[in-house]
Amino acid sequence: MKADAMDIQILDDPNLSAARTLLRAAGHDDEAIDRAFYALQEWERCAEVSLDNLLSAREVCDWLGISLSTLWRWEIPHIRVGGLRRFYRSDIEKFLNRRYVRAKK
Structure with missing residues (x-):
């Protein structure tokens, strides 16, 4: 999934900026970081719904x-x-x- 197809509001969460900086310093590209964060947030959203x-x-x-x-x-x-x-x-x-x-x- 391309980053431009994702919900930009989710990807621009300010709480993730420090983690992004560390991942970039480790050599990961922006698209891979965006995909990983998007997948993690989707999983968390599903877990919240299920636990209710x-x-x-x-x-x-x-x-x-x-x-x-x-x-x-x-x-x-x-x-x-x-x-x-x-x-x-x-x-x-x-x-x-x-x-x-x-x-x-």
Whole structure:
């Protein structure tokens, strides 16, 4: 990706100027520096969005009104963050929608 196609506001962040100076002194060209900073900032932005939707096991149990043993028995997809299980809200909603049973008339 060329630097001119990137969001210039992101690339001109004043907090990055010292790091840019050091990378230039180490022999890296401006385009490579811009690509690296852009990729890093995109990753950070994605991480912020994802972490907002992560729930702990206790939060899931409180939300659904179930016990931890029920949560483990249901085997809802999860990820491990620092050795702890975390659940995406969207995965829980999908799981619940698959289990939805419409009442008979």
